[in-house]
Amino acid sequence: MRSIKEPSRYLPIVDSVDVVVIGGGVSGIAASIASSRKGAKTLLIERYGFLGGMATAGLVTTIPPIHYGIGLEMERRVKELGGMGTKGPFWTAYDPEVLKFVLMDMICEAGVKLLLHTLFVDTVVEDGFIKAIIVENKSGRQAIEAGLFIDATGDGDVSVSAGAEYLKGEEDGSTLPMTLMFNMRDVNLKRARPFLNAIKSYLKRSVENKEIEFSLGIESYDGQPGVIGAPLVHEDEVTIWGGLVGGLNGTKAEDLTKAEIVARKHALILANYLKKKIPGFESAKITVTATQIGVRESRRIVGDYILTLQDAKDRKWFSDSVARIKHGKWDYYVPFRCLTPKGVRNLLVSGRCISAARDVLLLTGLREIPACMSTGEAAGIAAALCAKQKIGPRKLNMKLLQQTLVNMNVFQPA
Numbered sequence: 001m002r003s004i005k006e007p008s009r010y011l012p013i014v015d016s017v018d019v020v021v022i023g024g025g026v027s028g029i030a031a032s033i034a035s036s037r038k039g040a041k042t043l044l045i046e047r048y049g050f051l052g053g054m055a056t057a058g059l060v061t062t063i064p065p066i067h068y069g070i071g072l073e074m075e076r077r078v079k080e081l082g083g084m085g086t087k088g089p090f091w092t093a094y095d096p097e098v099l100k101f102v103l104m105d106m107i108c109e110a111g112v113k114l115l116l117h118t119l120f121v122d123t124v125v126e127d128g129f130i131k132a133i134i135v136e137n138k139s140g141r142q143a144i145e146a147g148l149f150i151d152a153t154g155d156g157d158v159s160v161s162a163g164a165e166y167l168k169g170e171e172d173g174s175t176l177p178m179t180l181m182f183n184m185r186d187v188n189l190k191r192a193r194p195f196l197n198a199i200k201s202y203l204k205r206s207v208e209n210k211e212i213e214f215s216l217g218i219e220s221y222d223g224q225p226g227v228i229g230a231p232l233v234h235e236d237e238v239t240i241w242g243g244l245v246g247g248l249n250g251t252k253a254e255d256l257t258k259a260e261i262v263a264r265k266h267a268l269i270l271a272n273y274l275k276k277k278i279p280g281f282e283s284a285k286i287t288v289t290a291t292q293i294g295v296r297e298s299r300r301i302v303g304d305y306i307l308t309l310q311d312a313k314d315r316k317w318f319s320d321s322v323a324r325i326k327h328g329k330w331d332y333y334v335p336f337r338c339l340t341p342k343g344v345r346n347l348l349v350s351g352r353c354i355s356a357a358r359d360v361l362l363l364t365g366l367r368e369i370p371a372c373m374s375t376g377e378a379a380g381i382a383a384a385l386c387a388k389q390k391i392g393p394r395k396l397n398m399k400l401l402q403q404t405l406v407n408m409n410v411f412q413p414a
């Protein structure tokens with residue numbers, strides 16, 4: 001590829017804090033609230049103008065039961081504002097707009113400094129120590145200093161920039177397909193409800209009979225639901241999983257562009273199909289499509305330990321366990337070493353991109369919202385403790401961290 005030399009220049013250091021959290025998804029939110037509440041001067045950086053990541057921007061609002069910590073506060077507050085559907089054994093629907101209000105309020109009330117509309121682009125690293133991160137926004141290119149950084153970007157952007165290794169998908173790099181979520185209203189749910197799970201078989205038949213041109217994945221794939229619908233919070237509203245977009249890379253802009261083009265075209269085709277074919281959808285209309293296509297899987301950062309499926313099956317207790325994941329039949333622990341990217345001295349990683357084998361991430365709920373919040377909260381509290389003691393994460397006393405997590409109802413040992 002041809003290249004051009006960018007002239008070097010000095011950047012303004014626009015902020016200097018104890019802890020910078022990059023990424024305002026559920027994991028980064030839990031991390032920054034926890035860090036700030038524990039007394040660290042904390043800055044949260046997010047590229048969009050609102051918080052929630054996949055849970056709001058991706059319209060992923062069918063959330064499995066939450067057992068611990070800040071997630072429970074979020075749940076209570078969303079419910080108080082009428083933004084929660086009937087609690088189900090496997091998941092409960094949230095109103096994404098209510099969730100946006102609640103998350104912003106929680107961040108501001110916790111005293112977290114917030115910088116929105118700001119993209120993380122680089123790190124300044126010396127001997128495995130991040131001296132500063134570089135961000136870009138309408139004010140230009142800027143540097144931000146901190147003692148500790150938490151990578152909650154979902155894709156591990158900060159870790160990779162700082163030199164951490166990562167794994168991605170299968171051995172050949174292929175990952176779970178992406179999906180564009182969209183919501184429809186004016187659905188007669190009484191009539192539509194029995195058909196929501198059957199949408200994929202109707203659609204498949206129509207494609208086979210050449211009644212419709214729909215070239216995305218329809219069937220369930222590796223535990224992902226395929227094209228289905230689910231009732232949301234309001235009585236005439238459903239969320240639709242708009243088809244599986246496979247073979248593209250969630251950390252490559254060209255691929256994300258292709259995915260958005262094809263998924264958005266298919267969302268309209270699918271909505272029109274539902275109106276014609278599925279009882280109860282006759283008057284339905286799309287009220288919102290996700291701000292971005294949903295990326296289920298990208299990089300997994302290699303930490304000091306890689307959690308294995310056997311660890312989860314054995315419910316292995318680690319001397320540095322800091323999160324307990326309860327998801328369906330699963331109940332297991334995540335050690336702190338999965339949050340410390342190998343080779344980087346002052347960085348923690350949380351959420352979807354922590355250090356775990358692929359099957360743990362896919363099968364055990366580790367990439368679902370409650371688990372992402374738990375690893376975020378553990379990272380946030382750890383960062384604040386490190387800031388207070390002016391030490392790096394690897395020097396942190398695990399008994400102190402665990403006790404703090406237990407006291408804050410973030411974590412429960414056996």
Ligand SMILES: Cc1cc2nc3c(=O)[nH]c(=O)nc-3n(C[C@H](O)[C@H](O)[C@H](O)COP(=O)(O)OP(=O)(O)OC[C@H]3O[C@@H](n4cnc5c(N)ncnc54)[C@H](O)[C@@H]3O)c2cc1C
Pocket residue numbers: 022023024025026027028045046047048051052053054055058060061062063064091118119120121152153154155157178179180181293294295296350351352353367368369370372
């Ligand atoms: C289609 C789909 C369906 C799903 N279904 C469910 C479900 O039903 N239930 C469930 O619990 N989970 C579900 N998941 C998984 C779940 O939504 C995510 O794994 C989880 O929300 C990830 O949270 P996170 O905070 O780790 O990352 P994200 O939510 O991805 O948050 C990362 C944040 O960082 C920001 N960011 C990223 N890069 C940068 C950068 N360079 N600079 C600045 N900001 C940046 C992003 O804007 C975002 O706000 C689904 C996922 C998808 C894609």
